[in-house]
Amino acid sequence: MKSTLWKNKFYNWLFLLALLFSFQQAMAVTVSPPWNPTTVSLGWSPSSATNVVGYNIYYGTSSGDYTSEITIGNVSAITLSNLTSGVTYYFAATAFDAAGNESGFSNEAMFVVPGALTLSAGANPGDPLLIKFPVSPSHWFEVQASVDLQSWTTIWQTDVATTNGWVQYSDPDAGSFTSRFYRLVLH
Secondary structure: OHHHHHHHHHHHHHHHHHHHHHHHHHOEOEEEOOOOOOOEEEEOOOOOOOOEEEEEEEEEOEOOEOOEEEEEOOOOEEEEOOOOOOOEEEEEEEEEEOOOOEOOOOEOEEEEOOOOOEEEOOOOOOOOEEEEEEEOOOOOEEEEEEOOOOOOEEEEEOOOOOOOEEEEEEEOOHHHOOOOEEEEEEO
């Protein structure tokens, strides 16, 4: 009897270890931005463990510090909405079985939510104005300027982005105007 109990505990422990190991090896969260700039789609390679019944998606605004959690079934993708423009989010996932045993975290994925435009004055009078904004893969962006909010001129454009991150442009003509307005156009 004692041998059977020990053997069952050993197999349960071994099974949990196999679940954790196989999930960490197979899972990598990838991020792809959709057209809605405050939404992100997450996808991952499912765990090879046969007893996985679902995943926990963890995210937050500091690497490794996840302040939000979403529990989903045994699927390999999810879309999260209502993220804040200009904020960097970090994502990781875990797999769990029917008994509630949870794997370790997957690799972390990062996403900067597009839609924010920051302006910084140059260090000295007459220095160019620095315009900074996040870009999304598969899109290109135009920076447009206006003095009257009615006629807009494209003053710079990006190439089609291949990664998610921040880009910047220095407007050398900003000092030539008493006031100048800027907008960002997503393509």
